[in-house]
Amino acid sequence: MQLVSYSPIWDQAAIYYGIPPQDLQWIGNMYYITFFVLAPFCIKPLLVRLDLSLHLIGVISAIGAWIIWIGGQSYLMTMIGLFIIGISDAMILIVPVCNQNVHYEVLSEKWFSIFERLLATSLGSFFQYIGMAFAYGFSSFYFKITDEQSVVNTKIEEMNLMIAIFNTVGAILLLMFLRNRPPHPASNSDNIVKDTIWKSTVKMLTKEESVIDLMALGIFIGLGWVYTTIISFEMYPYGYTQAEVAINGTVYQISGVAVGLWASMKLDSQAKQGIQPDYDRYIKIFTTIGMITLIFEAFVIEYLGFWMLLFVNFAMGVGLNSFYPIAIQAYVEKLYPATELVLVTGLLCLANVFIIKLK
Template structure:
């Protein structure tokens, strides 16, 4: 390979060759040394040599890393708006297409199934580098959103074509949603990764919140449904365009760990499948992502039989997400500084489980306070957990490539979400005459189990939420061989490789919004 030759810049920063989007080792004794007669004294063999050579490397972060991060945020936000275009106005949309409300639920469910189907391809693409995944995501979303508009506009709404568009957008989602850990590993240091992953991953529920807030205003009656879909298609188009222009990788690595080569895909998958910690995170992650997806998709139908309006349900869904984002904005930077991943996971998991338990009885209070407070709590705990769990997963499976674990976790969560929506729909109490319910309103409703209630569905959701609590409680227990010592792979490399000798990271000030400082573009 010609690009394996290591060039040196004037500052002594190795410009490493890249293969499959990964760094080639600069100190493996085979290449490198012959091109570095004047640098031979740094390049010893073996681990000790590795450590010593880092002290002469200048790790640096680049301002341009924010371009790609912003693009990931925009993609995840808008893909999510596409996912929940119809759910917040399920009754209106059902009338427009002349289908049942269950068929409208399938628009959301089909979207999630598409995610699961694409997972293997996503792992392979992300392994080559995040930019490629971002471009794929943009193209699929662009195509899908216009097909969906065509299906909505044509002949008073052709449900099948709208569904096809929805599935294509669903295929775009995993490329953008599984990318953040891979992106933050490539561009950020250990003092910014949790925050970078949080910002890009949580854009996904943020888009869902936007949809739940905005869509009901865009489609107040059936005739406005095509315009609603058109607006989303236009937004999708604008957001897709910048993806082509973002830089593919930093000129030099930001930290020691991102400088080390990752093991290949097959080895990464093998490492994950034999890691107990991976399963202890996977189970709660998929159950809680699934619960969250089902809850936000069905929120309207959960509250409606008790006389809540679509607007009140929309506010409840928005609270779930806005409070969650605020909480994650507080917890992520704290974890970037403390790296207390296990403590965070063990605190948040029981809170989420109790939230789903309390949710069973929230609608029948017929107050706004109960569902609003529980939604806020669920949002805060769930959103704080996502980036911590994803980043901890990269730590415990290092040097496996980050996208493998995050794609499997997200795909599992989407699959559970689909299954949940189907089961919870089936557990719904017979069809309810929506007209009479909405006329009565909350004040007039009677009984804890009105027609159309989803009480059994909420019980089902709570049982599984509680069942997975013990798994993460085992993390970090020495006696089970899950001790911290062996697990903090990536952080150990970074701590050893950074700030040594004259090299170290050229990153001084830690601003509020994540790592900034004397960065050069």
């Protein structure tokens, strides 16, 4: 949340830490690099004991957030805190994955019936977007362009304290309520023999269709994630106010969540009727919308009024965010019986690398 929270106040946040504005991007890069390096090593613990793994990462994430707050204006302490948070997110981002066709999931299969799992998986995936929308909107309205730097410094410390508290509450909820499985699991997935981690990795990296899907989906996911952090840079030069930037950024996130959940329910309904969910059609529609609106905005943004730009960002949110869990579903089904955590880890690692290149 730190990087998203700082996006609307980029220059002031750089002054707060006493660094050049371009160096502030390493707050995000630390997170992305940590995920890329550590996520492959998180697969085995999650497969062995999901509950204990998530209990641990909840505590680790809270510790990282408190280090950032305690460190105050220390850029080094912030980077250390983000490294620790990155360790936890290396696990948490890959948890809500599933394979509708073969009835096997890491989290949602244990708690939901087969006809509810795509929606459950989408909720697990989209909650990160809701958190990002909240962080972006809060930061945009909490800070004012007219604030003096001393006021900005105080507000940044208050915001970091709130983030630490939210992380702590999340850790407590994980410790209190998350179990490895319910008393009566929703499926017999434990009896399904999956490929080993190594065999799944080889399959992911050597099958031609898998490599093409990996590249295409990873780039789209990375593009959707990075747009949130650059929307303020895109709008401020054309005279948009901080409130207008905040509204556009929030609409971009929420539109993807709303339409993505709608699509998930439609696909669950197909499964309930005994029809193979039509993942490809939704993926093609969403990604086409995303690319058309992205190119359109790049060429005409300086001529767009607020309401037209809001519509464009709504459409872009639908195009770049809605397809995320649906694309994961389709990808892991193609490589069955590969281990889903391996495939999703590879996909998200590529997305993180693409984000670093874009920035």
